[in-house]
Amino acid sequence: MNTAxxxxxxxxxxxxxxxxxxxxxxxxxQFTRLLPTVLMATSYGLSFYFLSVTLKYMPVGIAYAIWSGLGIVLISAIGFVFFRQTLDVAALVGLGFIIVGIIIVNGFSGSLSH
Structure with missing residues (x-):
């Protein structure tokens, strides 16, 4: 199978x-509700497992940058839509920089493979 x-x-x-x-x-x-706490722990466990599989094919710094960067952007969007959390202009600009950074790493870096 293709490693990419x-x-x-x-x-x-x-x-x-x-x-x-x-x-x-x-x-x-704050861990006072059992079902969301169990689902949180399970999701984090799966996330780290799949991240560890990724590390067989991609350097840790690049994988972590993409993982954390896209995670920040996506959870910010979820917070805005589902939890009614506001994002000011500075937050939106910062999130935009994260997206641009991910594009630069994926589009121009030769570091993606081991």
């Missing part, structure tokens, strides 16, 4: 699981 498909596929799954885990972290009310 495996590395990006597992990285996308890791990001989605991390975002789900962070969403349930918000819903857990």
């Amino acid at each position: 498909i495996v590395s990006y596929g597992t990285l996308i799954i890791a990001i989605v699981c991390e975002v789900i885990g962070t969403t349930f972290l918000q819903k857990s009310d």
Whole structure:
């Protein structure tokens, strides 16, 4: 199987699981609600597992930058849409810089493979 498909596929799954885990972290009310807490822990565990699979094909710094950067952008969007959390202009500009950084790393860096 193509290593790019495996590395990006597992990285996308890791990001989605991390975002789900962070969403349930918000819903857990500081671990006082059992089901959201269990779902959070499960999602984080899956996220780290799939991130570890990604690291077989991609350097840790690049994988972590993409994982954390897209996670920040996605959870910010979820916070805005579902939790009615506001984002000011500075936050939106910062999130834009994160997206641009991810594009630069993926489009121009030769560091993506081991």
